[in-house]
Amino acid sequence: MIQPTAAPFYLDCDTGIDDALALAYLLATPRAELVGIGTVSGNISAAGGARNTLDLLKLAGHPDIPVAIGAHDPQVGSFHGGAPHVHGDNGIGGVELAPSDREPVEATAAELLVQLAHKYAGALRVVAIGPLTNIAEALRLEPRLPDLIAEITIMGGAALAPGNITPVAEANIANDPEAAAEVLAAEWNVTLVPLDVTMTNVLEETHRQELLASEHPVSQALGEMLGYYFGFYVDIFGRACSAMHDPLAAAIAVRGVELTLAPTVRVEVDTTSGPSRGQTVCDLRGQYLGFPDQRGARCRVVLEIGEDFAPHLLGTMQAAWLSEEELTAPVA
Amino acid sequence: MIQPTAAPFYLDCDTGIDDALALAYLLATPRAELVGIGTVSGNISAAGGARNTLDLLKLAGHPDIPVAIGAHDPQVGSFHGGAPHVHGDNGIGGVELAPSDREPVEATAAELLVQLAHKYAGALRVVAIGPLTNIAEALRLEPRLPDLIAEITIMGGAALAPGNITPVAEANIANDPEAAAEVLAAEWNVTLVPLDVTMTNVLEETHRQELLASEHPVSQALGEMLGYYFGFYVDIFGRACSAMHDPLAAAIAVRGVELTLAPTVRVEVDTTSGPSRGQTVCDLRGQYLGFPDQRGARCRVVLEIGEDFAPHLLGTMQAAWLSEEELTAPVA
Numbered sequence: 001m002i003q004p005t006a007a008p009f010y011l012d013c014d015t016g017i018d019d020a021l022a023l024a025y026l027l028a029t030p031r032a033e034l035v036g037i038g039t040v041s042g043n044i045s046a047a048g049g050a051r052n053t054l055d056l057l058k059l060a061g062h063p064d065i066p067v068a069i070g071a072h073d074p075q076v077g078s079f080h081g082g083a084p085h086v087h088g089d090n091g092i093g094g095v096e097l098a099p100s101d102r103e104p105v106e107a108t109a110a111e112l113l114v115q116l117a118h119k120y121a122g123a124l125r126v127v128a129i130g131p132l133t134n135i136a137e138a139l140r141l142e143p144r145l146p147d148l149i150a151e152i153t154i155m156g157g158a159a160l161a162p163g164n165i166t167p168v169a170e171a172n173i174a175n176d177p178e179a180a181a182e183v184l185a186a187e188w189n190v191t192l193v194p195l196d197v198t199m200t201n202v203l204e205e206t207h208r209q210e211l212l213a214s215e216h217p218v219s220q221a222l223g224e225m226l227g228y229y230f231g232f233y234v235d236i237f238g239r240a241c242s243a244m245h246d247p248l249a250a251a252i253a254v255r256g257v258e259l260t261l262a263p264t265v266r267v268e269v270d271t272t273s274g275p276s277r278g279q280t281v282c283d284l285r286g287q288y289l290g291f292p293d294q295r296g297a298r299c300r301v302v303l304e305i306g307e308d309f310a311p312h313l314l315g316t317m318q319a320a321w322l323s324e325e326e327l328t329a330p331v332a
Numbered sequence: 333m334i335q336p337t338a339a340p341f342y343l344d345c346d347t348g349i350d351d352a353l354a355l356a357y358l359l360a361t362p363r364a365e366l367v368g369i370g371t372v373s374g375n376i377s378a379a380g381g382a383r384n385t386l387d388l389l390k391l392a393g394h395p396d397i398p399v400a401i402g403a404h405d406p407q408v409g410s411f412h413g414g415a416p417h418v419h420g421d422n423g424i425g426g427v428e429l430a431p432s433d434r435e436p437v438e439a440t441a442a443e444l445l446v447q448l449a450h451k452y453a454g455a456l457r458v459v460a461i462g463p464l465t466n467i468a469e470a471l472r473l474e475p476r477l478p479d480l481i482a483e484i485t486i487m488g489g490a491a492l493a494p495g496n497i498t499p500v501a502e503a504n505i506a507n508d509p510e511a512a513a514e515v516l517a518a519e520w521n522v523t524l525v526p527l528d529v530t531m532t533n534v535l536e537e538t539h540r541q542e543l544l545a546s547e548h549p550v551s552q553a554l555g556e557m558l559g560y561y562f563g564f565y566v567d568i569f570g571r572a573c574s575a576m577h578d579p580l581a582a583a584i585a586v587r588g589v590e591l592t593l594a595p596t597v598r599v600e601v602d603t604t605s606g607p608s609r610g611q612t613v614c615d616l617r618g619q620y621l622g623f624p625d626q627r628g629a630r631c632r633v634v635l636e637i638g639e640d641f642a643p644h645l646l647g648t649m650q651a652a653w654l655s656e657e658e659l660t661a662p663v664a
Binding site for chain 1: 492493494495496498499500531568569570598600602603604605606607608611613614615616617619620621
């Protein structure tokens, strides 16, 4: 098989256990070259997420990727303090990583994104796996952003599946509905990876054990973090396992998995103060005709993928890091 | 099998092709004694719905059931003029019935409901298959209504299925969200029959042909009406057939069909002016545990029934009317 040329990627995240998985996947896959990372408050504060990101990059041996701290507060109201019951107090399940001595760059996340969008004009791909505050800010800093970006993939929302933070709203969107509304109304093609597909692709305890048994320190650290994450999901799934929100969005962004059901439809974000605030209102009334695309719509809503995701996720990391170890192994 | 004792029922409707099916079913089933009918604007005006109802009662040989005209306008705004593209200009697909010479009663629908609730205190069952304006009005007329009514079954809303009038809202609820919010917040046990189950139980052309071939004039008239209704649904289902919203709610109300998935959960109606206005926000976050009931919740949301509904619907009418013909057949 011919290796695809790696495309330049900007990752916007709130690191976060599943963000850590997404970051590891993007570092491992030969399909992506990660050229910059911005953080936003969500699972943890933007500053805390930047620290976790820097420490993970150090552990992974990628000390060269710039990390920028983004918005601490959403457009309306202020940061709610994160989700320690899901991700632990430090955002990565209490796992203590060797601290990086690198600092975030001076630029904000939105500024870094705009810089990279110009540097890689027409080629940069964006993966946004936290609240969309930074992306909305970048759109305001550079209204031509939709022309400069090749595409954007967002983990967020719930289409026909229940929400996870309210009956109908998913956390990334609900943490800044106004920003999400701006991002989804902009004139670019969005791929939305909602709970419909992230909750039906699950990491099991056997997968976690595989990570723990790996010789690579990133895999081991991820396995440890997942111990905490699995604990939260016991109440959701009735067993120790977890959804794979962010790594699935990353894999979809790099075309690492096949989409078997992903209609392009009108999507509107509910920014009222009512019970549906933060909902991604996806027009899926075409359900009974097999979800045909809607003319003029720009948001592709991923409802199904064509394979079991966990083996792809673990296999991608294993393949990358095994070959790395082989390359750096001392000659006998 | 021992025939169950017929319970007294009040029907609130906007007749309507599928309302006509529900009415026919309630007249046919031995499980219900229809003691009063109120109409509300929805598929057609409240006054037009009352005329259709009186004409259908005449055709069915039930000239004794009181019919009351209810609210013409919803609580906010005014009646939008009905759904002639779905139900025809006269509400029953252009079918012309022999006109009844009966008049609606003097009382409003809400007043009739309150009267019947006292007359059949503790026993009356309510089936509401139109916008909930009359039911909300009755709750204000008689705050003890929840204690007087045995139970209420509502055709309306969309839980995990798409809406039919907006991406997330179903017509009965969206036509008067404020009334629906009042009805769902009242202290009674509600069974909600949403699009999730009414759109997956379909009448096919073969069923329509069965109705047309019947010797009973009500079945024949229903078959003719469905010709119009099927035409609307071609764009939804890709073939001539129809959903069975209202008759399914009626059958569930009389316990004519088995519910295989119907969790009791918190339900809130969106009354904002945002994109989710009229949505029934059902808390189905328990999906991954098989939808357990929620403590303190009072609304049972029907998601699945255990059988093919069309044979039950047609069979109920056939059984009732065959025996009627036998009873009235001249002795040879």
